[in-house]
Each structure stands twice: as C-alpha cells, then as structure tokens.
Amino acid sequence: MIGLLCTILAHNFVAALGLVNITAELGPRLSPEARIILPNNTAFDRATYRWSTFAEPRFTAVVEVATEEDVAETVKYANEQQFPFLAIGGSHGVTTGLANLHYGIEIWLHRLNWTIISEDGDTATIGGGILVGNLIEALWQKGKYAVTGSCECTSFLGPLLGAGHAVLQGKYGYAMDQLVSLHLVTADGELLDVSASEPDPDLFWALQGAGHNFGIVTSVTTKIYDVPDQGLWAHEDYIYGRDSVENLFETWNQFFPRQPPTVVIVGFILRNVSIDAVNPVLVLSILQENVSRVDSIYTEAFRSVNPISISSGLGTYRDISRWLRFDFNNPVYCTTRNVSALHFPVGLRRWNVTTQRMVYDAFATITAGNSPFNASEFLLEGFPVQGVKAVPEDSTAYPWRGDNLIAYPLLRYHTNMSLDHTAIEVGEGIRRKLLEGSGSEELHSYVNYALGDESPEQIYGYEEWRLEKLKELKKKYDPERRLSFYEPIPI
Numbered sequence: 072m073i074g075l076l077c078t079i080l081a082h083n084f085v086a087a088l089g090l091v092n093i094t095a096e097l098g099p100r101l102s103p104e105a106r107i108i109l110p111n112n113t114a115f116d117r118a119t120y121r122w123s124t125f126a127e128p129r130f131t132a133v134v135e136v137a138t139e140e141d142v143a144e145t146v147k148y149a150n151e152q153q154f155p156f157l158a159i160g161g162s163h164g165v166t167t168g169l170a171n172l173h174y175g176i177e178i179w180l181h182r183l184n185w186t187i188i189s190e191d192g193d194t195a196t197i198g199g200g201i202l203v204g205n206l207i208e209a210l211w212q213k214g215k216y217a218v219t220g221s222c223e224c225t226s227f228l229g230p231l232l233g234a235g236h237a238v239l240q241g242k243y244g245y246a247m248d249q250l251v252s253l254h255l256v257t258a259d260g261e262l263l264d265v266s267a268s269e270p271d272p273d274l275f276w277a278l279q280g281a282g283h284n285f286g287i288v289t290s291v292t293t294k295i296y297d298v299p300d301q302g303l304w305a306h307e308d309y310i311y312g313r314d315s316v317e318n319l320f321e322t323w324n325q326f327f328p329r330q331p332p333t334v335v336i337v338g339f340i341l342r343n344v345s346i347d348a349v350n351p352v353l354v355l356s357i358l359q360e361n362v363s364r365v366d367s368i369y370t371e372a373f374r375s376v377n378p379i380s381i382s383s384g385l386g387t388y389r390d391i392s393r394w395l396r397f398d399f400n401n402p403v404y405c406t407t408r409n410v411s412a413l414h415f416p417v418g419l420r421r422w423n424v425t426t427q428r429m430v431y432d433a434f435a436t437i438t439a440g441n442s443p444f445n446a447s448e449f450l451l452e453g454f455p456v457q458g459v460k461a462v463p464e465d466s467t468a469y470p471w472r473g474d475n476l477i478a479y480p481l482l483r484y485h486t487n488m489s490l491d492h493t494a495i496e497v498g499e500g501i502r503r504k505l506l507e508g509s510g511s512e513e514l515h516s517y518v519n520y521a522l523g524d525e526s527p528e529q530i531y532g533y534e535e536w537r538l539e540k541l542k543e544l545k546k547k548y549d550p551e552r553r554l555s556f557y558e559p560i561p562i
Contacts, residue, residue, distance in 0.1 A: 093132050093148075093176075100144045104137035104182075118179050122224075122405075123165045123412035124486040126523070128157055128172035128556065135179045139199075139254055139262060139289035142178055146287070147260035149176050150553065157556055158287040160200055160226025165412060167523030168556050180226075183289060188213055192295070194251055199289040201227050204399055207389060210295060211302070216388055217295045218246045222397040224405035228291060232282025233518035234469045236477070238358065238391060239296075241332030241455025244462050247279040247469065249294040255286040258549040262289075277544045280469030281518070281531055283557040284541070285548050300361045302387040306394050307365040309378040310346060311353040316431050318376045319353060320422040323453065325372065327421065327475060330455055333360040334369055337395055338451035340431060342438055346379060351435050351449075356395060360388075403448070403483070410446075411491065413482045415498035415522055417505040418474035418515030426508025430501050434480060437497050443484045444494065452477040468541060470532025471515045478505055479520055498522070518558050530558055 118133040134145045149156040155175035180200030186209040187196045204223025218237045220230045235246025252266040338355040359365045392398040438445045480501045482494045514529040545560045
C-alpha cells in the first residue's frame with residue numbers, strides 16, 4: 072500500500088511539473104484563439120467530460136485547439152516532452168485501452184466545427200470536431216444531408232474512421248465510403264492531405280475502418296446529397312412484451328429479403344416499469360424515407376405480433392435522432408453523468424430466434440428489481456445494407472460488410488469500479504450466447520462499439536492479408552505506437 076501511494080505521488084509530482092511548463096512552452100506555438108486548460112480552471116471538468124466513466128483516460132492538461140496547425144504543434148510538443156496525447160471529439164469512445172493514458176494531454180477538437188459546401192454542391196469540407204447534430208443542421212439549412220450516425224452528441228469523424236453505420240447507408244454506403252480526402256496529423260506531427268491517389272493509397276484504405284490508429288483527422292472532404300422531398304420521413308413504433316420475443320425475431324428475419332434501402336429498423340430491449348413492472352419490453356421502430364406513412368407492406372407483419380402498443384408519426388430527417396432517443400437532450404445517450412456504460416457488440420447475418428429468447432431472459436435477470444444494472448439497454452440495429460454491399464470488401468480496412476445486423480447489450484450503472492468486473496462478466500456472457508447462436512466461431516466486433524478485450528482479428532478481420540497490411544502500415548506511420556489508446560493494431 073505504501074509503495075502504491077509513493078507511485079501515485081510520484082506521478083502527480085511529474086504531472087505537476089508538466090502543468091507548470093506546458094503553458095509557457097506550448098502556448099507561444101499555438102494560434103491566438105487556442106487555449107490551454109489546466110485542472111485548476113473551472114473549464115477543465117467540461118473539457119474532460121466523458122459520456123461513460125468506464126476506463127477513463129487521465130489528463131494533465133487540455134489543449135483547446137482552434138486550427139489544424141494547433142493540433143500538429145500540440146502533437147510535436149507532446150512527443151518532445153514524451154507526454155501521451157489523445158484527440159477528443161464527442162467524448163463517447165468507450166474501450167479499455169483509454170485507461171492506459173495516464174497524465175497526458177487531451178487535444179480538444181470541438182472548435183474545429185466548420186462545414187463548407189463546395190460550389191457544385193456535391194461535397195463538403197467538415198471540421199474534425201463537429202458533432203453529428205450540428206452537422207445535420209448545417210447541411211439541412213442548404214438543402215443537403217450526409218451519411219452520418221444518428222446520435223446527435225457524438226462526433227461525426229470518430230465513428231466515420233471505424234466505418235460509420237447510418238440510416239442512409241442503404242442508399243450510399245457507410246460514412247467512410249463517402250470520403251474524398253482527409254487532413255491528417257500523423258503521430259510525429261506532420262500535417263498530410265490524404266486521398267485515394269496521394270500520398271499513399273494504402274493509408275487512405277487504412278483510414279477507412281481502422282483510422283484511429285494512423286493520425287488525428289482534423290478535417291475531411293466528403294460527399295453530400297440533395298435532401299429529397301423536403302426530407303420527409305415517417306416512423307411506426309411498437310412495444311412488445313416477453314411473450315412476443317420469438318414471433319418478433321422470426322418476423323424480423325422474414326423482413327430481410329424485402330427491406331429496401333429507404334427503410335430502417337432499430338430496436339431496444341429495456342426496462343419500462345410503467346408498461347411492465349416485472350419484465351423488460353422490446354421497443355421496435357420502423358422508419359421510411361419519402362413517405363407520409365410507413366408502407367403497410369412493411370408494418371403489417373409487425374402489427375400481427377401482438378404489440379402492447381403501436382404509435383406512428385411524420386417528420387423530417389432532422390427528427391430521426393429524437394425519435395430514436397439519440398438527440399442532444401436524451402439522458403441516456405447524451406446528457407448522462409457519472410455513469411459507466413459498456414458495449415459488447417456482435418455482428419450477425421440474421422437472428423437466431425432461440426438465442427434471442429436466451430439473451431432476453433439473461434438481460435431480464437441481470438436488470439431485475441433493484442439491480443445496479445437496471446438502467447441498461449440492449450440495442451438491435453437493422454440498417455439497410457444495399458449501399459454497403461455495393462462496395463468491394465477489400466476496398467477498405469473495414470472487414471464486416473457481410474453482416475446485416477449489430478446486436479449489443481449496453482450495460483449502464485452509476486460509476487462504481489467494484490461493479491466493472493461483474494458488468495464485463497455479464498456482458499461477455501450475453502455476447503457468447505449471441506455468437507454461439509450465430510453458428511460462427513468468428514466474433515465480429517464493430518470497432519466503434521468494441522469493449523477493448525477483443526483480439527485484433529475480432530475487430531479488424533480474420534483474413535491474414537488484411538491484418539498484415541494494417542500492421543505494416545502501423546509500423547510505417549506510427550512505429551512508436553503513440554496512437555495506441557483506441558483499439559490499437561499490434562506491431
């Protein structure tokens with residue numbers, strides 16, 4: 072115990088020395104609008120806020136950058152001083168590797184939030200710190216939209232670097248598939264323009280699916296699209312009880328062959344005691360573009376599964392985040408504080424109905440009564456895949472284009488490190504059931520949701536050539552492994 076205390080004090084002493092020097096040494100190298108925020112500043116808590124407190128990085132200082140060059144200078148300074156560093160966008164990343172950052176520099180990207188539409192209206196250059204909700208609004212004002220995630224308070228670029236699942240992917244592919252070019256600060260502080268043709272096509276390939284490993288992306292130029300029919304979308308929502316589990320997932324399986332690129336299905340298993348005081352309920356939403364009401368050919372089968380309730384509505388593309396509870400004001404996904412949240416994702420081809428009953432029952436047990444996990448949820452993502460599968464599997468680093476679904480328990484509990492082990496044990500148990508039910512021995516873990524205990528193959532693919540290519544690129548662009556806190560590629 073005394074040895075541990077001495078180690079902690081020594082680390083704090085070293086960190087304190089860094090605090091004294093960073094303002095004087097780095098400050099003059101930054102733009103006038105940049106700011107260095109230290110722990111004694113009231114802004115430090117906001118700057119280091121994280122959606123989940125599980126496996127938090129520990130920062131000595133925050134550099135609130137105002138330009139892309141500020142990012143490059145901060146990386147160079149951190150390397151000179153041998154300080155670890157991490158770029159932060161929406162603060163939603165949750166993976167065990169983040170906890171390996173001790174007394175480092177946070178590079179806070181939130182002021183890199185511009186959206187500049189090209190003269191021809193086909194592309195936009197987007198700052199590396201913009202949040203999804205702000206990007207949707209900026210493009211909407213010009214009659215445009217882009218392939219983005221649905222959660223308004225996450226960054227646009229963080230998910231994009233790991234593929235970027237999206238409601239528009241059925242039409243256009245993943246968010247990463249829209250990339251024209253990227254501005255990238257490398258691990259040694261060099262600012263590069265990266266595209267499919269220069270300076271290295273393989274680097275462009277790697278940034279699409281494993282991008283967290285190769286630099287800090289300060290801006291991108293990406294394809295954008297005209298909003299059709301005033302952006303009209305409709306939704307129909309169902310709430311089901313425990314007796315409907317098998318019929319619901321069998322109905323969903325039958326829906327796959329006729330799911331068009333403009334129809335999205337998203338589901339949740341969660342607790343709602345006002346509806347069922349004993350068992351979790353299943354909430355399912357069907358969303359369709361360019362209609363005033365979801366077509367009955369898609370809703371009739373789900374209506375026949377005996378839902379507890381049915382509701383529907385009409386709005387625009389801007390309303391989707393709110394309908395799915397992913398808007399800026401949502402207490403689960405955007406405004407929560409002092410909560411640990413852990414993902415355990417599995418990519419699937421279809422639902423195993425028997426397995427879905429098993430994982431429903433397991434989720435019901437772990438969240439029952441006064442369980443510390445009773446605010447947890449189980450997410451079921453069924454985005455359309457036509458645009459995704461139109462892109463060759465070997466054209467990007469992302470390995471899981473063959474999957475049709477992502478399922479994952481999201482275990483949530485008030486911050487309490489003594490519960491972390493139990494949460495991991497329970498979450499992994501549910502994930503094992505999902506994998507066993509899939510009929511495959513290969514776990515497909517979406518990098519943006521990965522917990523961090525997965526093998527490189529489970530995140531970056533089982534094809535030997537794919538992982539070897541990533542390892543060689545990691546050696547080339549980050550030989551000192553400075554960018555190794557988020558699902559690092561081994562070298």
